[in-house]
Amino acid sequence: MTAVYPQQRRSAVPLLVPLLAGGLVMVALGVYGRLHTPTGFAIGPAGFSGALPMKAWLTTGAFVLAIVQVVSALSMWGKIGIRIPAGVHRWSGRLAFLLSVPVAFHCLYALGLQYDVPRVLVHSLLGCFFYGVFTAKMLALPRRGLPGWALPVLGGLAFTALVGLWLTSSFWFFTAIGVTL
Amino acid sequence: MSRLGPFVTLAAGAVLAAGLGVASATAAPAGETVAAAEQVTGATAQTTSAPGEEAAKPVVVRADYAGRVERTRALIAVSIRGAKAIGYFCDGKTEAWFIGPVDGDKVKLKGFGDAKLNATFGGGRAEGVVALGGKEWDFVAPTVKKPSGLYRATRIVRGAKIKASWIYLANPNGDGFIQVGTASVNDSRVTTPTFTPDRPINVNGEYVVPEDVDGFVEEMS
Structure with missing residues (x-):
């Protein structure tokens, strides 16, 4: 019998700090969203007919980049047999995150965390969850000795949350109101 | 790295x-934006300050005023956009839109029928008289900034024309906002939904996105 020892000890311990930090971000955003009195107004990128179309399109941009994220991640893990440069994954992720910031800022600053209708409740909670998971993923990335499942799970959760956010905002907006710039 | x-x-x-x-x-x-008089064609320079210097006198080129109408439950909004002014009076039941040119620091706006709105503006407020249905009331409306102001939504859904308008105003006592508005589908009144700035509003089962004055001023004539 030959025991196979992994060359490097892998455990979930290095995940602890990223997960705690992510949890704090999640809670902090939710608490801010409830305590801060919504202003009903926020500065954001210009060029759209209003705040809601701006948010619908930026979120759609992040959503498209999130699909690039999944494809490039699958390539990185050798699951699709195509080599996509690592830079594609990094920069599509960064861009998606930065596109989402003005949207989330408007949500939290101008509107606050709301739960008057189910769509808004789900959207509010997913929004807080997304930034928590994203923070955990970013903080976990540079750590060594993570379990193999850690990054795919965190990335998958971030992707799932973003898809949910897009469905409960942009997709709802385009279907309920119309596709307007 | x-x-x-x-x-x-x-x-x-x-x-x-x-x-x-x-x-x-x-x-x-937002309040009032002023520009030198000569930049606004067709406007006679007339403001409260410096009566001697005609050329340099500032005129209001962009402003939003809103306030209560005395002795009523109504709110009134007057917005200046360049040489054009828009007014809106609403008490939740009666509403009236007014439109007209800007003449220096005065507006004489016409509404439907014999409704009219005359006001003088500048120095952070508009004051005047609104006449409607054979009655008239005085008003004084200070400048307001977002999210306070005048909002309007129009949308056609499967042939049904939805219209809604609101005046949304920070409560002068600092406690939240007051609002009045009306909503209609195919010109018959429906329950006016509560306006929340920058959120889609459900009018009789269909969603609309209210626009601020900049969003609809071009459509009004």
Whole structure:
């Protein structure tokens, strides 16, 4: 019998700090969203007919980049047999995150965390969850000795949350109101 | 370098959010925007200050005023956009739109039938008289900044024409906002939904996105 020892000890311990930090971000955003009195107004990128179309399109941009994220991640893990440069994954992720910031800022600053209708409740909670998971993923990335499942799970959760956010905002907006710039 | 990358990404997001926060918190109060008189064609320079210097006298080229109409439950809004002015009176039951040209620091706006709205503006407020249905009332409306102001939504859904309008106004006592509005589908009144700025509003089962004055001023004539 030959025991196979992994060359490097892998455990979930290095995940602890990223997960705690992510949890704090999640809670902090939710608490801010409830305590801060919504202003009903926020500065954001210009060029759209209003705040809601701006948010619908930026979120759609992040959503498209999130699909690039999944494809490039699958390539990185050798699951699709195509080599996509690592830079594609990094920069599509960064861009998606930065596109989402003005949207989330408007949500939290101008509107606050709301739960008057189910769509808004789900959207509010997913929004807080997304930034928590994203923070955990970013903080976990540079750590060594993570379990193999850690990054795919965190990335998958971030992707799932973003898809949910897009469905409960942009997709709802385009279907309920119309596709307007 | 690449080990720092994720921290840089998070920091960039935080900096962007903080920048938007500072920009939003310090956003110039919309109030009144003035320009030198000669820049506005067709406007006679007439303001409260410096009566001697005709050429340099500032005129209001952009302003939003809103306030209560004396002795009524109504709110009134007057917005100046260049040489054009729009007025709206609403008490939740009766509403009236007014439109007309800007003449210096005065507007004489016409509404439907014999309804009219005359006001003088500048120095942070508009004051005047609104006449409607054989009655008239005085009003004094200070400048307001977002999210206070006049909002309108129009949308056609499967042939049904939805219209809704609101005046949304920070409560002078500092306690939240007051609002009045009306909503209609195919010109018959429906329950006026509560206006919440920058959110879609459900009018009789269909959603509309109210626009501020900049969003609809071009459509009005």
